[in-house]
Amino acid sequence: MDAVADMAVPPLNEATGDAQAWHSINWAQAERDVRRLRQRIFTAAQEGDLKKVRNLQKLMLRSRANTLVSVRRVTQLSAGRRTPGIDGARALTAQERGRLARTLAHEPATDVRPVRRVHIPKAGGKSRPLGIPTIRDRAQQARVKNALEPEWEARFEGKNYGFRPGRGCHDAIEKIFRLTARSTARRTWVLDADLAGAFDRIDHTRLMDAIGGFPAAGAVLRWLKAGVMQDGRFIATGEGTPQGGVISPLLLNIALHGMGAAIGDLDNLTERQRAQVPLLVRYADDFVVFCTSKTEAEQVKEKLAEWLEPRGLTIHPDKTRIVRLQDGFDFLGFNVRKYGPKTLIKPSAEAVKRVKDKIRRIVEQSPTTELLIQRLNPLIKGWATYYRGAVAKEIFADLDHYVWHRTWRWALRRHPRKSRSWTKDRYFGRFHSRRDDHWVFGDHHSGRYLYKFVWTVIQRHIPVKGTASKDDPSLTDYWAARTRKYRHPQADGQFHVSLAAKQKGLCPLCGLDLIAGAGYEPDSVHDWANWFAALHRTRTTDGLIYRSTGGHHAQSPFLLVHADCHRSHHAIGSQCGPLELPSARSLGPA
Numbered sequence: 339m340d341a342v343a344d345m346a347v348p349p350l351n352e353a354t355g356d357a358q359a360w361h362s363i364n365w366a367q368a369e370r371d372v373r374r375l376r377q378r379i380f381t382a383a384q385e386g387d388l389k390k391v392r393n394l395q396k397l398m399l400r401s402r403a404n405t406l407v408s409v410r411r412v413t414q415l416s417a418g419r420r421t422p423g424i425d426g427a428r429a430l431t432a433q434e435r436g437r438l439a440r441t442l443a444h445e446p447a448t449d450v451r452p453v454r455r456v457h458i459p460k461a462g463g464k465s466r467p468l469g470i471p472t473i474r475d476r477a478q479q480a481r482v483k484n485a486l487e488p489e490w491e492a493r494f495e496g497k498n499y500g501f502r503p504g505r506g507c508h509d510a511i512e513k514i515f516r517l518t519a520r521s522t523a524r525r526t527w528v529l530d531a532d533l534a535g536a537f538d539r540i541d542h543t544r545l546m547d548a549i550g551g552f553p554a555a556g557a558v559l560r561w562l563k564a565g566v567m568q569d570g571r572f573i574a575t576g577e578g579t580p581q582g583g584v585i586s587p588l589l590l591n592i593a594l595h596g597m598g599a600a601i602g603d604l605d606n607l608t609e610r611q612r613a614q615v616p617l618l619v620r621y622a623d624d625f626v627v628f629c630t631s632k633t634e635a636e637q638v639k640e641k642l643a644e645w646l647e648p649r650g651l652t653i654h655p656d657k658t659r660i661v662r663l664q665d666g667f668d669f670l671g672f673n674v675r676k677y678g679p680k681t682l683i684k685p686s687a688e689a690v691k692r693v694k695d696k697i698r699r700i701v702e703q704s705p706t707t708e709l710l711i712q713r714l715n716p717l718i719k720g721w722a723t724y725y726r727g728a729v730a731k732e733i734f735a736d737l738d739h740y741v742w743h744r745t746w747r748w749a750l751r752r753h754p755r756k757s758r759s760w761t762k763d764r765y766f767g768r769f770h771s772r773r774d775d776h777w778v779f780g781d782h783h784s785g786r787y788l789y790k791f792v793w794t795v796i797q798r799h800i801p802v803k804g805t806a807s808k809d810d811p812s813l814t815d816y817w818a819a820r821t822r823k824y825r826h827p828q829a830d831g832q833f834h835v836s837l838a839a840k841q842k843g844l845c846p847l848c849g850l851d852l853i854a855g856a857g858y859e860p861d862s863v864h865d866w867a868n869w870f871a872a873l874h875r876t877r878t879t880d881g882l883i884y885r886s887t888g889g890h891h892a893q894s895p896f897l898l899v900h901a902d903c904h905r906s907h908h909a910i911g912s913q914c915g916p917l918e919l920p921s922a923r924s925l926g927p928a
Contacts (some may be wrong), residue, residue: 356436363406365848371403376488380809383492388551391489396553398485402443408480409439412473423472424454424567442477445884450475450560453580455568467538469566470579479561482554485555487588488809489552494591495598496605496805498781499789501587502620504808504817507670508727510621511683512801514674517617517628518663518681525617525628526676528817529635530667533646536582536623540593541650545579548592561585590622600645601638605805615645626669637659671863672728685725685733689733693863694740701744707765710748714741714787720867722794723886733792741788745779847903 375398398404409734412420413429422428429435453469471479475781487503494502499510517525537888542562549555561583566573579586586884598604602615616629616638629635639660661667666675673686696717704710718741722734723876749765769787780787800820808817 342574356440356836357431357757358436360432360436365407365410368403368406371401372398372407372484375404376809377482377811379485379488380492380807381811383489384810392551392553395485395489399481399554404481404484405443405477406439408484409435409442409477411480412476413438416476416513416584418470418582420468421456422454422840423470423475425472427473429473438474438477442474442481450557450564450573450717452565452567453582455573456582457536464644466581468582471561471564471580471583471584473855475561475564476584480556483585483588485554486549486552486558486585490588490592490595491809493805494595494805494809495616497598497603498591498595498620500620500624501591502807504806504820505802507621507724508799509801510619511670511672511674512727512799513619514626514669515681515683516801517619518674518676524630525573526663527629527632527635528661528663528667529616529627529629530659530661531625531627531639531642532654532671533623533653534657535578536590536594537586538578539650540578540590541648541651542577544649545589545593548595558585558589574614587622593651594620594623597625597642597645602643621670624669624681682729684729689725689863690733690737693717693737697737697741697887698744701748704748707787708784710745711779711781711786711788716867718789718791719794721863722789722791724863726794726797727799728796730794731796734794737791741790742777743777745788775864825844845899845903847899 375394379391379394379398382394402505409429415434420428420430429438451472451474453471456468456470457465458468459465486580491502497513499505499507499513517523542559544561545562546555549558554560562579563575564580565575566580579589598618601618603612603618607615616627616634617626618627627635627638629638640652641660646652659667663674663676663681666673666686668674668686671686671689673684675682675684697714700713700717701710704713721737722730725733745765746761750759753761753764756764764782766777766779767782768774769778769785770778770793775790778787778790802820803816806813806816
């Protein structure tokens with residue numbers, strides 16, 4: 339089976355050339371091979387056939403396709419791909435990525451390096467400690483994660499939305515809306531809780547007991563015990579998993595598995611039974627519990643504190659509170675509040691303040707019009723796309739006014755001796771051909787312009803159903819339909835939306851989703867901003883040929899492709915001539 343699954347993957351050896359081997363990989367086929375094996379692990383786990391699960395996990399750990407997909411994920415698709423570990427090594431070129439993949443395929447690492455401690459700023463002047471493994475350890479963790487995750491996807495509760503394939507913040511928020519939207523909803527009290535340093539305090543013994551006989555359990559334990567290098571000093575790690583490791587979010591979910599059952603919120607309850615218990619919605623270490631009274635919320639808090647203690651975890655006293663729905667609470671950057679009989683979910687005041695601060699800094703630090711547009715557009719489109727499922731129209735309009743105010747002042751400062759009408763004509767105009775708006779900031783020379791928040795269509799998100807998992811082969815049609823519906827964002831203007839729709843939401847160079855490119859949708863403002871920054875629009879005349887057209891242009895002279903795929907295409911095209919793309923008609927679900 340391993341040989342058959344890896345037939346589409348070129349051999350990894352020095353004779354082939356690392357860069358050439360990397361560029362020649364059929365990524366769509368490699369992803370399909372990994373996905374099929376994940377589905378087999380999931381099915382075996384669902385059926386309770388533990389022996390088969392372990393055999394399939396061993397097969398996944400040996401798979402060449404898994405090695406390649408894992409290396410690509412951490413070196414090309416991850417937002418932290420440019421951040422090195424303690425060895426300073428990165429893999430940012432095709433040759434480096436090919437060499438890393440070849441090394442891992444032929445010499446699986448048994449030694450583990452300590453993680454590099456870095457601190458990233460948080461709101462309120464505090465910082466969050468991150469542990470950055472070496473690039474080799476990150477790739478190894480991604481390989482192991484593909485073997486371990488499907489087993490647990492068959493077990494995880496439906497109310498768990500954080501760091502899981504096909505699930506995200508918007509599923510959790512929409513679930514909250516549906517729990518509270520009815521005017522007759524009985525659960526009007528909320529336990530809004532956060533765990534104190536969850537990643538840093540997970541009990542290793544309890545976690546390893548949960549993982550059990552997993553074939554790579556030894557590697558997981560070595561990563562847990564690897565230690566931390568901070569300011570040149572080695573610090574042993576007797577508890578916790580480094581926040582920054584590829585496998586760490588999965589390990590946190592495993593440690594917290596069963597939280598819903600601890601308060602009686604089971605996935606298989608009938609509607610009548612569910613009416614009698616508090617209901618949990620969890621995203622990683624943030625969670626809310628909806629209760630019928632303040633007393634019930636206090637009891638749930640005590641029960642969960644008792645359940646968390648043997649796992650090494652505690653509820654954060656300063657970030658946990660019990661509130662009425664009428665008073666509202668913030669969760670995942672949204673504010674949830676009951677206004678009379680209606681529940682309204684809006685971007686939180688803190689989220690609006692943060693994005694305004696970022697806009698101000700970008701405008702102040704951008705010396706040219708081109709650079710300002712290049713830096714600000716991904717943020718605007720990413721923020722608007724993240725909040726497009728909320729009641730955000732007024733906030734979008736307010737943010738557009740704020741952007742106008744900042745760019746107008748920026749333009750006036752650049753030309754203090756020019757009149758305001760001259761400044762307006764120089765920097766503002768009707769750049770968007772389908773909108774009668776003469777106050778769009780842009781560059782008349784290049785034609786590039788700033789997008790506006792209000793151009794994003796407000797679109798209600800449909801939450802993932804029940805315990806549905808992307809690894810469940812019986813739900814292939816469900817996930818294909820769901821992916822088609824949400825595959826392309828609407829913050830990029832109708833032109834880009836129509837291009838994405840014609841391409842079925844796929845990159846024609848690699849055959850994978852335009853969004854994220856690896857089957858994992860962006861799940862934060864930062865992720866969406868990175869995705870927009872990584873998207874590349876190119877002409878079909880730019881060395882790209884559709885086989886179905888015999889080498890002539892397709893109906894549209896433009897294509898949407900991943901920026902990395904575009905660079906790889908030119909790396910090969912410079913040696914081999916124009917690449918032939920698959921027929922537009924042949925593009926199907928990746």
